[in-house]
Amino acid sequence: MAAKREQEPITMDTFLSGIWRENPVFVMLLGMCPVLAVTNTTENALAMGLATTFVLVCSTGLVSILRDFIPKEVRIASYIVIIASFVTVVDYAIQAISLDIYNALGAFIQLIVANCMILGRAEAFASRKPLGKTLIDALGVGAGFTLALLCLGTVRELLGAGEILGIQVFADSFEPWVIMLLPPGGFFVLAGWLLLFAWIKERQNKRAAAGKEATADGR
Amino acid sequence: MDADSLSYIFLNAAIINNFVLALFLGICPILGVSGKLGTAFPMGVASAFVMLIASLAAYGINIVLGYFELEFLSLIAYIAVIASAVQLVEMVVKKFSPPLYRALGIFLPLITTNCAILGVALFQTSYEYDFLQSVTYSLGAGAGFILAIVLMAGLREQVDLADVPSVARGAAMSLMLAGVLSLAFMGFAGLGG
Numbered sequence: 073m074a075a076k077r078e079q080e081p082i083t084m085d086t087f088l089s090g091i092w093r094e095n096p097v098f099v100m101l102l103g104m105c106p107v108l109a110v111t112n113t114t115e116n117a118l119a120m121g122l123a124t125t126f127v128l129v130c131s132t133g134l135v136s137i138l139r140d141f142i143p144k145e146v147r148i149a150s151y152i153v154i155i156a157s158f159v160t161v162v163d164y165a166i167q168a169i170s171l172d173i174y175n176a177l178g179a180f181i182q183l184i185v186a187n188c189m190i191l192g193r194a195e196a197f198a199s200r201k202p203l204g205k206t207l208i209d210a211l212g213v214g215a216g217f218t219l220a221l222l223c224l225g226t227v228r229e230l231l232g233a234g235e236i237l238g239i240q241v242f243a244d245s246f247e248p249w250v251i252m253l254l255p256p257g258g259f260f261v262l263a264g265w266l267l268l269f270a271w272i273k274e275r276q277n278k279r280a281a282a283g284k285e286a287t288a289d290g291r
Numbered sequence: 292m293d294a295d296s297l298s299y300i301f302l303n304a305a306i307i308n309n310f311v312l313a314l315f316l317g318i319c320p321i322l323g324v325s326g327k328l329g330t331a332f333p334m335g336v337a338s339a340f341v342m343l344i345a346s347l348a349a350y351g352i353n354i355v356l357g358y359f360e361l362e363f364l365s366l367i368a369y370i371a372v373i374a375s376a377v378q379l380v381e382m383v384v385k386k387f388s389p390p391l392y393r394a395l396g397i398f399l400p401l402i403t404t405n406c407a408i409l410g411v412a413l414f415q416t417s418y419e420y421d422f423l424q425s426v427t428y429s430l431g432a433g434a435g436f437i438l439a440i441v442l443m444a445g446l447r448e449q450v451d452l453a454d455v456p457s458v459a460r461g462a463a464m465s466l467m468l469a470g471v472l473s474l475a476f477m478g479f480a481g482l483g484g
Binding site: 103104106108148149152153156159160179182183185186187188251254255256257258259260262263266267270271274 | 317401408414469471
């Protein structure tokens with residue numbers, strides 16, 4: 073059985089499914105806390121996304137290597153300790169690279185530990201699959217997560233301050249919607265994105281249904 | 292009010308900087324379990340209880356790690372304590388109320404990854420609260436969490452009966468409700484100056 077699993081090919085789909093079909097934020101609704109909390113500017117969103125991706129890739133990789141050694145009863149605790157170690161690494165690394173970003177993200181870097189997306193990925197994917205596939209999957213999910221953070225970050229910064237990455241976009245006459253930078257803005261923007269995706273999906277389903285009916289009539 | 296007084300710390304954690312609606316901590320259980328009032332309240336109480344334990348433990352951990360100058364281990368120590376506390380709560384709930392245990396399902400062990408709980412431990416450390424202040428802070432945070440999850444559950448029960456466009460059903464609607472609640476809680480910002 074184990075040998076059969078190893079033979080499953082690593083396809084582009086392994087990577088892409090994390091970005092679109094199984095997007096951790098928009099589809100699975102996991103790891104919402106940092107998504108809402110640190111996306112008031114594009115820069116913070118990007119830093120948070122990259123930090124989370126790093127922790128995700130490293131910890132799921134290690135879980136995948138150790139998957140035959142970790143006893144089933146204590147697996148959650150083991151995963152959490154592995155994740156916490158990498159988060160500590162990231163915490164000190166960001167502090168060394170840029171103190172500004174470190175202060176802006178605050179406790180949310182350490183709170184990556186409690187990101188259910190990472191634990192979910194370790195439990196559902198890494199604990200059963202070989203290293204290569206796990207790494208590709210983790211990269212895909214991480215990219216999807218970063219993308220989702222950027223989706224929120226750019227919209228909130230654009231509407232809340234009229235800027236993207238600190239560069240002014242709108243003319244001076246634009247009155248910034250300060251509410252977008254405050255907590256309620258995060259909820260509303262995320263709700264807006266979810267509405268958009270739900271709408272696209274519904275249209276696709278309708279079209280598929282209509283297409284099926286048309287072919288059925290043709291016969 | 293004095294910023295260090297216990298009453299202010301409690302109010303601050305429970306209402307002004309509500310963990311869910313102002314600091315975005317613990318959104319996952321809020322979206323996952325707040326479908327019905329009957330499960331939302333026990334979930335809130337269980338989380339608040341783990342928060343209290345985590346806060347007490349974090350205070351002890353800080354003293355021990357500070358003594359040995361091992362502060363970089365604090366995160367791992369916190370999460371290990373939280374995971375054990377959640378295990379304890381899980382066993383208690385399973386023993387005394389099997390129906391509740393089934394209703395909470397996967398979200399009970401997921402309290403471990405509830406950022407609100409780790410958040411209590413991290414914030415009380417960064418604010419340098421003493422013992423009594425830490426306990427008050429965690430009680431306030433727990434009360435705020437229960438308040439938020441019960442409010443959300445009440446609203447969602449009403450929305451379930453309303454005629455909502457199919458696109459907005461589910462998570463999008465919950466998030467919009469949370470946004471409106473969050474707007475309302477912003478009104479408390481002036482409280483206590």
